[in-house]
Amino acid sequence: MNRTTLSLIAGTTALAAVTGFAALSAPDAPGTDTAAEAAAQLPVERTSLLCPAPSASDLAETSYTSFTPVTKGTGSGGKAELREAAEESADTPADGEDKGKGDGKSGEDKPAKPVLTSEEPGKPVTGDSSGGDAPALVGTADGRFAPGWTVQETTEVAAGTGRGLQGVNCTAPDTDFWFPGASTDADRTDYVHLTNPDDSAAVVDLELYGKDGALKSAVGEGITVPPHSSEPVLLSTLTGERQTNLTVHVNVRSGRVGAAVQALDDKLGGDWLAASTDPSGSLVLPGIPEDATSVRLVAFTPGDADADLKVRLASPSGPITPAGHETVHVKGGMTSAVDLGDVTRGEAGSLVLTPTDRSVPVVAALRVVRGKGDKQETAFIPATRPVGTRATSADNSRKGSTLSLTAPGAAATVKVTASAGSEGGTPVSKTYTIKAGTTQDIEPQVPGGLKGTYALTVETVSGGPVYGARTLTASEGGVPAFTVQTLPDDRGTVAVPEADEDLSVLQR
Numbered sequence: 222m223n224r225t226t227l228s229l230i231a232g233t234t235a236l237a238a239v240t241g242f243a244a245l246s247a248p249d250a251p252g253t254d255t256a257a258e259a260a261a262q263l264p265v266e267r268t269s270l271l272c273p274a275p276s277a278s279d280l281a282e283t284s285y286t287s288f289t290p291v292t293k294g295t296g297s298g299g300k301a302e303l304r305e306a307a308e309e310s311a312d313t314p315a316d317g318e319d320k321g322k323g324d325g326k327s328g329e330d331k332p333a334k335p336v337l338t339s340e341e342p343g344k345p346v347t348g349d350s351s352g353g354d355a356p357a358l359v360g361t362a363d364g365r366f367a368p369g370w371t372v373q374e375t376t377e378v379a380a381g382t383g384r385g386l387q388g389v390n391c392t393a394p395d396t397d398f399w400f401p402g403a404s405t406d407a408d409r410t411d412y413v414h415l416t417n418p419d420d421s422a423a424v425v426d427l428e429l430y431g432k433d434g435a436l437k438s439a440v441g442e443g444i445t446v447p448p449h450s451s452e453p454v455l456l457s458t459l460t461g462e463r464q465t466n467l468t469v470h471v472n473v474r475s476g477r478v479g480a481a482v483q484a485l486d487d488k489l490g491g492d493w494l495a496a497s498t499d500p501s502g503s504l505v506l507p508g509i510p511e512d513a514t515s516v517r518l519v520a521f522t523p524g525d526a527d528a529d530l531k532v533r534l535a536s537p538s539g540p541i542t543p544a545g546h547e548t549v550h551v552k553g554g555m556t557s558a559v560d561l562g563d564v565t566r567g568e569a570g571s572l573v574l575t576p577t578d579r580s581v582p583v584v585a586a587l588r589v590v591r592g593k594g595d596k597q598e599t600a601f602i603p604a605t606r607p608v609g610t611r612a613t614s615a616d617n618s619r620k621g622s623t624l625s626l627t628a629p630g631a632a633a634t635v636k637v638t639a640s641a642g643s644e645g646g647t648p649v650s651k652t653y654t655i656k657a658g659t660t661q662d663i664e665p666q667v668p669g670g671l672k673g674t675y676a677l678t679v680e681t682v683s684g685g686p687v688y689g690a691r692t693l694t695a696s697e698g699g700v701p702a703f704t705v706q707t708l709p710d711d712r713g714t715v716a717v718p719e720a721d722e723d724l725s726v727l728q729r
Contacts, residue, residue: 271479272391273414286616299364301339357451368713373616383485388704389493396473402586423476466558468521490598502580504604508625508690515590528581569662571627607686609710614691631685643673
């Protein structure tokens with residue numbers, strides 16, 4: 222397909238810090254707060270997204286897709302832009318220096334030119350880069366482009382460690398991330414990518430937890446991420462222990478960062494491991510492909526208490542208990558892993574974890590393998606939030622996209638909209654009913670007269686919570702290459718009290 226080539230500007234760059242983000246919280250229960258009851262849902266006015274550097278491979282081909290769904294009440298102004306994050310600023314500590322100390326000043330004051338700018342809500346815009354020098358990107362959207370802004374980074378690597386298809390949704394900056402499913406095994410090369418969008422340095426602690434608990438790592442403490450820059454940290458440099466299954470905790474002491482783990486395997490390809498949803502007693506991991514040949518569950522509980530979880534597979538026909546894996550025991554502060562084999566047995570599925578007794582907060586992710594022998598490829602599915610009001614998946618093409626939706630509790634109805642194409646096409650929508658306890662794989666409708674790529678937007682119409690994921694597939698020399706991105710609520714609206722209410726409730 223034709224895409225506009227990104228002009229990647231060399232050198233250190235800067236981007237004005239984004240402040241004043243709308244904070245979202247679940248509404249209080251009815252009758253508990255009259256101000257909350259009177260609050261209206263209004264579109265957010267500003268959004269920030271951070272894209273990690275895609276690959277160090279000279280054989281990498283990366284595409285970026287930026288998309289904002291049309292949202293009522295946003296007006297006519299605004300823009301959405303992606304710019305380069307500096308690979309290294311002038312004050313970045315050299316190897317061996319104390320990365321916990323920095324003066325927080327950027328080495329370059331000249332702002333970068335945009336490398337990707339959205340044209341209008343409802344229409345994707347795309348760009349490409351080649352080779353291993355593509356930098357991390359920092360982006361902001363405001364006005365009518367802010368609510369639901371989504372950017373997908375997709376990379377094809379033809380050969381070598383991590384060969385296959387790698388995809389990640391660019392993430393909003395935050396201060397706390399959990400990544401169960403990382404590894405320092407001999408066959409794995411895992412990096413934590415930390416990207417700082419702000420004018421001051423961020424200070425980050427990286428904590429590693431294996432099967433026996435926390436791994437000692439003095440060099441993982443106080444890592445400085447300079448302003449407007451990105452730092453890839455190789456996990457094997459933080460510890461001398463080889464651990465097949467690790468949980469990585471990114472804890473930001475000051476500032477905020479975007480974080481993602483790039484997990485590359487010498488034999489099984491690789492992909493991006495996105496952060497698990499916040500620790501919770503019940504978790505849903507949606508979108509296991511029907512032809513998965515191996516599925517591994519990795520779980521971790523941050524506290525001292527052990528967690529005992531029921532394991533259920535939401536299949537197309539209803540909930541199934543995997544034989545021999547009815548429950549999983551997760552010791553407090555230790556990473557647990559369970560190989561579930563070909564748990565889907567030729568049918569699409571989603572894993573649902575619920576407490577057997579008392580609820581203990583847990584994070585979890587799945588490592589999924591397709592193919593056999595030397596033709597295997599890996600992807601990851603973290604536990605995720607429900608679709609909620611609306612969720613979006615960018616970078617879909619005419620073939621190779623599968624939308625997976627599950628309703629683990631009550632039945633639900635959703636509306637799926639395929640946007641206009643990046644180079645032309647007419648949006649189409651269709652409504653689906655997801656039966657209680659099931660997972661439904663959907664081959665999305667293609668926009669009429671599609672040219673280029675398109676986005677999929679999922680909106681909950683009625684019923685219980687729905688969880689979703691989108692799988693992209695491609696053929697790479699006989700390898701069933703694929704990548705999976707979950708579909709959490711885009712948090713495109715914020716609760717705002719009516720004008721005649723006491724606005725002091727927002728001052729916190």
